[in-house]
Amino acid sequence: MRTLSHTEMATFKSCHRKWWYMYILRLERESENIDMHIGTLMHQFLAIYYTQGQQAALDFIQAHSYTLDAATLELVNGMVSYYIKYESTTTLKPPAPGYCDQIYAEYEMQSDVFNHLGFRLKGKADLVVRQGDTVTIWEHKFPAKAKTLIYLTTNDQVDLYHLMGSEMFTGCKVNVVLNIVQKIYPKVPKVTKQNKISRAPITTTPEIYRQAVIDNGENPEDYIDVLTTLSNIQPIVRHPVYHLDRKETIIGVRQWINEMSQYVNNMAPRVGSFLCDQCGYSDICQMGKDNYDRVMNYINQSSWQGIKRR
Numbered sequence: 001m002r003t004l005s006h007t008e009m010a011t012f013k014s015c016h017r018k019w020w021y022m023y024i025l026r027l028e029r030e031s032e033n034i035d036m037h038i039g040t041l042m043h044q045f046l047a048i049y050y051t052q053g054q055q056a057a058l059d060f061i062q063a064h065s066y067t068l069d070a071a072t073l074e075l076v077n078g079m080v081s082y083y084i085k086y087e088s089t090t091t092l093k094p095p096a097p098g099y100c101d102q103i104y105a106e107y108e109m110q111s112d113v114f115n116h117l118g119f120r121l122k123g124k125a126d127l128v129v130r131q132g133d134t135v136t137i138w139e140h141k142f143p144a145k146a147k148t149l150i151y152l153t154t155n156d157q158v159d160l161y162h163l164m165g166s167e168m169f170t171g172c173k174v175n176v177v178l179n180i181v182q183k184i185y186p187k188v189p190k191v192t193k194q195n196k197i198s199r200a201p202i203t204t205t206p207e208i209y210r211q212a213v214i215d216n217g218e219n220p221e222d223y224i225d226v227l228t229t230l231s232n233i234q235p236i237v238r239h240p241v242y243h244l245d246r247k248e249t250i251i252g253v254r255q256w257i258n259e260m261s262q263y264v265n266n267m268a269p270r271v272g273s274f275l276c277d278q279c280g281y282s283d284i285c286q287m288g289k290d291n292y293d294r295v296m297n298y299i300n301q302s303s304w305q306g307i308k309r310r
């Protein structure tokens, strides 16, 4: 029985060949990814924040600050303080424990609906809140780049979690809220060596930027391009997706699973039938390495660095 996560399904949809390298051959690039580390910390911070309270969550970040260099720690602390401030002003937020029937963080989701095809759906929901017959699944995202609403409303995770949640909470309406936090927070922009305000737009808000320009003795009109960009950036977006809004159905997921099963024990999918974004496997891909032995021979014999089997 294969366990299917939403990331595996999204990888398959983006490029069948990449999925084959990652999930069938189990090859991955060895790299220390600070973005992943920040994401993990922030996920843990929010799990504690919503189940044990703000102080416990702040203590958690403090206890893990030694794992971050000074600049990353500044970023994480900025995200945390900005998040807490945002939370105090928004009405779309999870209820505190005691104000709902059930609340779980890091909740294991599972569905056996595709077992007969050899796939079991699995995933971990960041936060699950039940109030009466409505269950809301909160998914926290910390993308390095802003995501479009189209991306969010076609997100595979939402579909799979709707499916799993509906099965696990029989008789309940299941909704998902995507809680998107960009890796930015308000920060006073720096004065450059040319005695101008830095034009890096992702470090602040329009108000702070405008004030910094004025404090520097300059005219905000000269920075209208940056100010316009800043006005369009939303550091935190909460996007509720209601069950009935979903386009991908159980039938759609089954089609993807059926297609995936064709390749589980076979040669790699052909390149060219999908969009290639020149991912980290492009060198073996371009060499036409499309079966297990050829890929392994290539990795073992070439000077290709930074790949390992999971």
Ligand code: SF4
Pocket: 015, 016, 017, 018, 019, 271, 272, 275, 276, 277, 278, 279, 280, 281, 282, 283, 285, 286
């Ligand atoms: S290089 Fe392109 S075709 Fe090959 S695995 Fe990556 S995305 Fe897919």
